[in-house]
Structures are given as C-alpha cells and as structure tokens.
Amino acid sequence: MSSIARIAPVSSVSPTSAEERAARVWACLALVIDPELDESVTALGFVTAVEVDADGATRIAFRLPTYWCAANFSFLMADDLRLAAASLPWVTKVSVALDEHMYGAEISAGVSEGLSFQQCFGDEATDDLAELRLTFLIKAFERRQEALLSLMLARGHTAEALLIMSVQELTTLDDSDEAVARLVARYVERRFVIGANAVEPTRTADMARLAFVDKHERPLEPSTIGKYLRELRRVGVNAEFNSALCRGLLAVRYGAVPEDASDSNGESNSDSRHGAMDEASRPEEGQRVRFIPTNTYREMMSLKTRHG
C-alpha cells in the first residue's frame, strides 16, 4: 500500500530489547498516512502506544480526534497500521486497538483478525475501501502538484519549460532552492498514482514520463495553467481545513498534540499559494527524491486496474 511506502530493507532478526523492538515498529507506523490529511498518523499524534513481546506479538493503540470520525477512514488507518507493523519480518501477530470511537470495538476486533471492511461491517458497508484509498491518493497528488507548480512559477520557472519536463528532468533539476527540492521530493512520491502502467512498470520508462500531468495523465497547457492551479487549490483548502480542525479537536480531547508538521511541507501554508513561502519552508536535512518501492507500486497499479 502506498501509505506504508518507503520502508527501508530491514533485518529479519528480532531485536532483543523491548524498547528497540517498539522503536522499529514506531518507525514503520510513521509511514502510515491519514489519507484525507496526507500526513503521517504518528506526526498527527494518533498513535499512543506500541508494545512488542519477545515472540513478535505486537499491540498498537491509537485514537482519533472525535468519537464520530468516519468509520471508513478509521478502519483504513487501523488496517494500514497493522500492515505497516506486519511488514517487519519478526513481527508475528498484530492487534490494533482504537479507543473511544463509536465503532472502536468493531474496528479493533475486525482489523486484529485481518478482516476486510465489508467483513467487519456486513450490510452497513457496500464495498471495500480500495476506491476510497485511491481517491485520496489522487487528491494528495493534486495538492502536492499545486504546491510545487505554484512555487516554481513564483520562483521564475516558465510554464512552457515546466510542462514539457520529464520526471527525470524534474528530479535532476539544477535548482539550489531547498524549498523547491523538498516539494519535488514530496510530489514525486505521489506522481505515479496517476497513469496506469500496470503490467511491468520500469523505473526508466517512468522517469521518461511527463512530470506534470492532470489526474487523467493528460499533458497540461501553459495557456490554461492558472485556471488549472486554481481548481486544484480547492482540494488543498479542504485538506487544510481538515488538518487544522483535526489537530485542534484532538488537542481539546486529549491535551497537547505534536506541532503542525504540515507547515513545513509548503502545502498547508496559504502564503505559498501566492509565491511567498520562504519562511515556511524548512527542508529536512538530506531529503532526497524517493520512489515508492516496486511492490507497493505494483499493488497500487493493480488497485487501479480493478477500480480505476
């Protein structure tokens, strides 16, 4: 799954200390995103506890901003947490406990038993969550693309030059600007959500594809780029409201939560929409363009074949 992408190769041997085992699991959980907010669930403060026994049995506790958070998103995140922990070879059984939620008991039991959303809720759910997941991956793609293109245009790149660039050219762009580099990295992480190349995608072929396309993988036109970006901005505004609201509600419900990390990725800073995001851009040390690992990528592609 894309939301548990970027997992580095790991040792198949279980660490001896409980702390170290938990730390390794935490590192995996950090890669799970809230699909709607396009942010890490650990950065959002959703995960509260991780315990790993010597035999690899893992217990994860998590919480959400309100008792009423939508069942589908709640289930999806719970299931991604389970999958992320299970990606460590020495993790055996994973149980996930969602606390203080209207469907906390059902979701905790269902996910821990590896049930699908539909199996868990029966008639109340009409199908599984693959489509929802894809919908929000596409929104994340659009939001990241809008942030990057707006910034690059504001920094003097021309639409004519940007819109014929390949992914390869974008990722090797000679631009010393760290804010741009960071947004390029974030954008490329989601670039291949778009465009089915389901059978046997290769890195070389992908790198030759156009960097900037719309969600149907059509090229963008320089003459209409302003209008296009404005439409995308509405997607971003939704995510920003969600993010602000979710953090605030979580803080009221449970006390302090981590700082708003989203300010540093440029997409949540409204000033970035008007080309003045220097202060908000704090590129992480050593941030590089990374790809979604091939297995995750294939999984996404098969998802699109089924649902796209």
Add this chain to the structure above:
Amino acid sequence: MYITPDGEEIFIIDGHVHLWDASKENLKNVHGQQFIDCFYAYHKNLSPKEYLWAKDKFDKYGDEVMYDDLFVSGYDDMAICQPTYLTDFYKNGFNTTESNYVLKKKYPHRFLVNGAFDPRDGEAGLDRLTELSELYKIQGVKLYTAEWRGDSKGYKLSDPGVYRFLERCEQLGIKNVHVHKGPTILPLNRDAFDVADVDDVATSFQNLNFIVEHCGLPRLDDFCWIATQETNVYGGLAVVLPFIHTRPQYFAHVISELLFWVGEDKILYGSDYGIWSPKWLIEKFMAFELPESVSKETGVQLSLSVKKKILGLNAARLYDIDIDAQKALLEETYRPLAVLS
C-alpha cells in the same frame, strides 16, 4: 444590529442557532455524552480565549443566556432555530422544535423556529410534519441525515422515502430545507461529507431552497460544483465562519471560493450558537478584508454590500422578512429596555 463607523445600520439574521439540553439528566447513553463533548471540542478549538465557556454552561445554557448572547451582547437582530432531535441519544431530545418554541413564545419578533422530519418515520412522520406546520407555522426544516435511529445510522436525501416528505413540504409552504452535512452516514464507506444527494433532490424540487449547512466542508470543491449547477442551492456559513479567528488565511480562501462559485446572493450567515457566539463572529467578519492576492486571483470582493447580503438580506429573502418593518417592530417592542439602560 451592527453599526459601522460611518453610522450605517446592518440588520443581522442569524441563520443557525440552537437551544439544546445536554445536561446529565437528559443524557440517554454514551453517544449523547460523546456528541456534546465533540461540540465542546469545536467550541474550545475555534473560539477566542475570552469567549470560552465552562463545560457545565455549555451543556445547558438556557433561554435567557441565549437571548443575551444573541441580541444584547451580540449583534443579531433575528435568529432561526434549527432543531436537532437526537432522540436516540437524549431522553427529551437534544434541541427540538418544541423546546425552541419556548424562545419564540417569549420573544416572538426575534425568533423563527424551523421544524424537522425523518423519512424513516414513514406515515407518522408525515402527519407530524403537518402538525409542526400547523402548530408552529414553520417556513423551513432542518435535516440531520446522520441521525441514528435504532439500527439505522442515517439516511440519504436520495432515498425514496424522502420525496414524499419534500412533496409534503411543498404542499405546506415549507420552502427552506436546511441540510446538515455532518459525520458518518450509511453506507459506512461513503465519503462522510458527501453532498451528492443534495444535487439529486435540488434538481427534483425546484420550488424548494436547499441550504447546505457548513457548505459541505470539508468537501468544498464538491459543494461548489453542485451549487453552481443548481440555482436553488445555498451555502450556510455555520462552522465555516469561526475559522476567521484561528485560520484567517484559510477562511479567506473558502469565502472567496464560495463567492466565486456560489455567489454573494446565496451565502447565509449562521453562528451555530451555542457553539460560537455572534459577538465575536460578527466583529471579526465586519473587520475582515480579503487579502489582495486572493481577490486578485478570484476576482471577487467581500465589500460592505456583500457583507450585508450574507449577514441578513439573503436570509430575509428566503424567509420573507421585511427588514424595515421588522426594525420598526423591534424598536417598538424593546424601547422600554433601551430607556432603562
């Protein structure tokens, strides 16, 4: 009434207020507790510090506090009560037409009281709607599609049973349908804030006005699309407006999108009282100016004349309120109080 520094009077109709009872005595179960706790989290999260209430006041504030907050310390001139029954969570209901009517009886020129229906009530529900119309002369209904009812956890406006109710509304002259787009509705894998069902009924019932409360947030893009397609779809600013304090930049984006797509004639102010209070909302809104970069990009203005429409003129049109007559009426009724103070 808000009076500008130039002395201009702005008549304010609050399109969305509640008089609820979430006291311990009225709670039925944990869901009722969690419901009011969630409201309180919204209140605490988005209000300026000096306007924060203690939780026990928030649970049940009563009609006198409400009157004061809306009309004495607040700038509202009139307010529309939008009921939320929640009878599965609260013994006597959370915020019903019946309990709202206490306000109307006490302050007849200040309040409009809306009704509600639930298509799952079938024939008895239709009778009840007729009864509400006769008893309280309602001009609008508030629909809470996420309301739990036994095993059912909600309904859609496009469900077949809803049509009979909307037809009854047309017959009874109830022309304003306020739709709350809130938390989870069935089926559970639907996008929780999906506004697509509004599109469906708005097309079928051209004589009714559909006011989407909270503008479908966070699905602003979907809502704008629907409102553009349908001439009888309006946006209610409840929940949208308080962001003016905590996130003014985001508020600027949202209001500019709404002005661009939905238009200045179809946006209605609502405080969502008692979650937020008109005093600070109106002061901030009147002082608010769209950043130049935003108005330049979208080409919209949030001028004084636009603000007047949002704050009162649009609601007056939907509810047939003659503002001059209403001003005279209010002045006459409350002159003695003014002299005393």
